[in-house]
Amino acid sequence: MATYLYRMGKFAYRRKGVVLAAWLALLILMGVGAATLSGPTKDTFSIPGTPAQQAQDLMAERFPEAAGSDPMSALGARYVFAAPDGQTLDSPENQAAMDEVLAQVRQIDQVQDVAKAEPTEAGPPGALVNPVVADAQLTAMAEGQAQEQGSPAEVAVDNARALSPLNEDKTVGYVQVPFDGDFSDVTSELKDEVTAAADVARDAGLTVQISGSVAQDAEMPGGTAELIGLAVAAVVLILTFGSLVAAGLPLLTAIIGISIGSLGITVATGFMDLGSMTPTLAIMIGLAVAIDYSLFIVSRFKHELTVTQDRAEAAGRAVGTAGSAVVFAGLTVIIALLALRVVGIPFLTDMGLAAAFTVFIAVLIAITLLPGILGLFGRKAFAGKVPFLPQRDLEDDAEGGKKNIALRYAEAVVRRPLVPLIAGVLLLVLVALPASALRLALPTEATGDPATSSRQAYDLVEEGFGPGKNGPLLVVADARDANLPAEEAFGEVVGLISAEDDVLNAQIVAVNEAGDTAQIMVTPRSGPSEQGTMDLVDSIRGAEAELAESTGVSFGVTGQTAMELDVSERLLDALVPYLAVVVGLAFILLLLVFRSILVPLTAALGFLLSIVATFGATVAIFQEGWGGLIANPQPIVSFMPIFLIGVVFGLAMDYQVFLVTRMREEYVHGASAKKAVAIGFNHGARVVSAAAVIMISVFAAFIFESNALIKSMGFALAAAVFFDAFIVRMVIIPSVMAFLGDKAWWLPKWLDKILPNVDIEGEKLRQLLPEEERKEEVAVGSPG
Template sequence: MATYLYRIGKFAYRRKGAVLSVWLIILVLMGVGAATLSGPTKDSFNIPGTPAQQAQDLMAERFPDAPNAMDSLSARYVLQAPAGTTLADPANVKAMDDMLAQIRAIDTVEDAAKVDPATATPEQAAKALVNPVAANDSMTAMFQEQAAAAGTSEAKASSDAAALSPLSADGTVGYIEVPFVGAVTDADEAMRESINAAADVARAEGLNVQVSGTAAQEAEMPGGLTELIGIAVAAVVLAITFGSLVAAGLPLITAIIGIAIGSLGITVATGFMDLGSMTPTLAIMIGLAVAIDYSLFIMSRFRHELTLTDDRSEAAGRAVGTAGSAVVFAGLTVIIALVALRVVGIPFLSDMGAAAAFTVLIAVLIALTLLPAILGIFGRKAFAGKIPFLGKKAQESEDSGKPTLALRYISAIVRRPLVPLIGGVVLLGALALPATGLSLSLPSEATGDPATSSRQAYDLIDEGFGGGKNGPLLGVIDAQGADVPAGEAFEKVVSTISGLNGVQNAQIVKVNQAGDTAQMLITPTTGPTDPATMELVSSLRSAEAGLADSIGVSYGITGQTALEGDISDTLQDALVPYLAVVVGLAFILLLLVFRSILVPLTATLGFLLSVLATFGATVAIFQHGWLGIISNPQPLVSFMPIFLIGVVFGLAMDYQVFLVTRMREEYVHGANAKQAVTIGFNHGARVVSAAAIIMISVFGAFIAEPNSFIKSIGFALAAAVFFDAFIVRMVIIPSVMALLGDKAWWLPKWLDKILPNVDIEGEKLSQQLRADKEAELAATSA
């Protein structure tokens, strides 16, 4: 591989104009495609095949005219009466009616809801917007009338009315559901302004009004500042590393071009598939970090090769052939970890992984081709713009024999490896302890910032109606194959479910036109974030078997709470297979790179330490609120752990490859095991430290994002890189390598024979270059 990459690097340096033109054409084409083919992003947490999704699909099949609750556009106005009054007081009724008049004037409100109930027909009045007091009165009368006709008890009628009523039992809190025309993606700032303007009418008359719902949800879009912060810090680190303003800028140029192509490519993809709003942000976060790092490694090796040859194209070829080999394998480990997220079976998570893997692939290709081309364009000015007091130190060769800080550090590690090994393991173990309290959930109004109107609306509903009102469950009863009449089957299901612990009320709310399928509203006694609610979901599903055996009826349970629980179960079930695929493939890859059993094994164990410490730190900061960094501690997003494991594994193997391949190179070229550790670390520590600081800065900058998932994943990735690069790869791994000695490079002979030799350390390349030089000298002397 090193030989092929050597030729690519040398070609790119010499044919710089052609290579640069190709990449610029790709950039322009992606830009045109993004401008003409892009579509809206769509956040969906559905998982095909789960029980909740199957119930959702059955409901869509049997009730084709019913709106999709997961994609409908609506706003909920939650109203609270001033202290000492109720919403039924005349002044409060007037305030609500004035607000409703303003709501009806909004263009995008559905026409059926705009009808004035005072002049509407009975059919129209059923869909018209009314205040909670009037809605409660009409609903109570309707249920009492139905109960009298059906012979149902007044207690059941009252319970059913209360479950659907938009007015709390004490009359102090109520809500109004307002349907809008369009889908969730149609919500915009103008719509939100009109919604809030209507709320201000009632607020001005003394009511506390908070608004939630898909139409009123404020967009949490990245502003681009985080990327600029990461790039700015990277520029400083690169300037210190190279001691040159020009050299510091080159990796940034290639990285910006890379993330531009990657993000534009993802934008093009939105025109052909449903991608979440977080997908491009995560791809940019990861793509930017690895793009700078990969270019940094090749640039650093290029500078080193310039001390060995005056031929700059030769130096570029050697840099790409050696450091480029490490870049290829490091990139492959990240790509494997990201693409393998498809094993989990969650579409939006697979899309995130694929998009991020695409940006990593672009970063690798640009580092191998565009970077040497740009080096060719700058020529001898590639390291121009020397920074006083830094240039000389930055260009000092590690081969000069001077006792650098890295050399003194690694010498101390090699002399007494047991102490730093134990210290590093104990430190990471202590950091991992808070992870035992890990709690997961999906983003919702319940986990929102308490300062937002949507979260305050949620809290008002919880206070006025009880937790179950915020998280009702929906049952879909299928009586097509029932042994009794459908109506009797529906009643039997409702009666059975009403008797279960944790059910406040169960009732039929809609029957399809064929009369064989019903929607059942189940109000739990606990809220959507309470573990008892998920236990109730399990009990509801377990009760189906008995009803199926006795009367041949079946039903499914869905709703936001059920969907969240199924996602958590799916993620938990997929974790072991995912880890097996990722770790297995990466282990084989590292086996090829290092031709050793123990080096990949210790690399993987080191990863487990760093990821456990990362979980502990993230739980402590974001869930428990330690250090006061987060004002709204909440459970972590349920799919963050598996996504974090995939990304961290890939990045952890990056540093393993970059640092240990240099040790492998020295060992192959004749140094003993401890000398190889010392020399390899001395060569690579400075650039790996710079790369880690850049990644930490890029990821850490995303903590400023408003989106809770982006914020937490940015922190977690920054923490993971810190733990892995500076504790695992620079303390634990060198200690283990020193303790193992020659055994670190042990490989069974039978395995050595069947493994292909990818020559990542460039031994074949060195032999070819020596042969070419000897042939050139022989021709000259002749």
């Protein structure tokens, strides 16, 4: 591989015009495609095959008039009204104020026609009325039905109360407004209209908060994080190279890379349903790896210039050596991200594909566009010297004839490897302890920022009605194969559910035309994300088999709360298998690279340590609220841990490859095992340190975004890079390698014969160099 990359780098340097023109054409093509082919993003979290989705599919089949009303993607807004202190909503003044709000809501074009019917008309169910009127209508209807059916009046009143949009004290009420379209139809103008309609009631003294998909506050990143990350990266690169031009090269290639990547993802929205957070996460990862990959090659290019005067030759060698590590490191990230597909979750698969695409572009740019740009700058590649900053060869062994800090540190670790090994492991284990309390949930109004109107609306409903009102469950009962009349079968289901301790109310709210399927609304006593509701869903589902066997009636639990619980449970269940796949993959790939059993094993175990430590730190700060750094601690977003594993796996292998391949080079070329650790660490440590600081800065910049997922993901990735680069790869791994000595490179002879030689160290490339150049390399201390 090193030989092919050497030729590619040399070609790109010499034929810079062709290479630069090709990348410019690709950038323009992506821009045109994004402008003409892009489509809307869709934030849906359904998972095919889950119990809730199966119940939802059954409801869509038996209630065709409700087809398309997926609770996870239904478009609507909820106006929540609260009376001033000492007043109730049923006063004439407060009712008039609410009626005026609804009159303005009816003027919004996208409000469904059924909701626009005037309250004085008999019109279809769904006409907008204020909560007081709706409460009276429901109560009168329930009492009338009780008299007709001869059922207890108190039961009918309780059922009406459970459905009523007005609380018992008449101090809090709400109106649900359905809208036509989907999330792509929600514009800033529509949000302004929805918000402005509430001003009349607010002027009259009522508290009005708005929740629902139409009224969600815009929290998506606006590019600030990327700018902060680039700024910090620029400072680190300037300090690293002491040259403005050299510092700008990784930034330039990274900007081109994420531009092509983000435009490509925008094009994909015209053909796929991608979430609004997908491009941001892809850019976050693509930006970090693009800068790092270019940094590795530019630093190696600078080192090669001390060996040869032929700049094209130096570019070829840089791409052939450091570029080999870049390709392998990028491949590990891509494979880990693509492996998210095995989890079987569509939106997670899309995120992995998008991020893998940006990493793929970053690798291609590093090994083709970067040497072309180096050829464009020629002898000016390290121009723009910054005063007071030395222009050092980061891979040199000495500074001013003395051993540098990295070499002295490595020699100290080699002398007493057990001390740093035990200290590093203990530190990560302690940081990982809070991970035992990990709880997962999807982003909802319940987990939103308390300062937003949607979260305040949620809190008002909880205070006025109880926590279960915000997350009712919907049970779909199928009596088609029942051995008793359908009405009795539905009654059996209602009775079974009502017997559960956490059920406040259960009642039939709809029966299909055939009379064989019913919708049963269940109001829990606990909130949507509380453990009591999760246990209730499990308990109801657990009772289904016995009832189905005795009566022939089957049922399933669906609704937004049940769907969110199923998504979180599926993700949590997939966490360990996916981790096993990734760790197994890491072992196989590193076995090919290092031709050793113990090196891949220690690398994989180090990866596990950095992952659990990252989980521990993230849980402590974002879930438990340690240190008061987060104003609104909430469960960790369900899909973050799996996505984090995929990304961190690749990043961990980046640093493992760049550091340990240098150790292997020295060992293969005759150095003792311990000396190889010290020299190899010295050659790679400063470059890896600069790369890790850059990556940490890029990720950490996203902590300042308002979106909870992006904030927590930025922190987790920054923490993961810190733990893996500075503790695992620079403390634990050198200690383990020194402790194992020659045994670290042991490989059974039979396995050595069948393993392909990927030549990550560029040994075959060394054999291609002229004899005099190899002698010159040895003279100047080149690692190969």
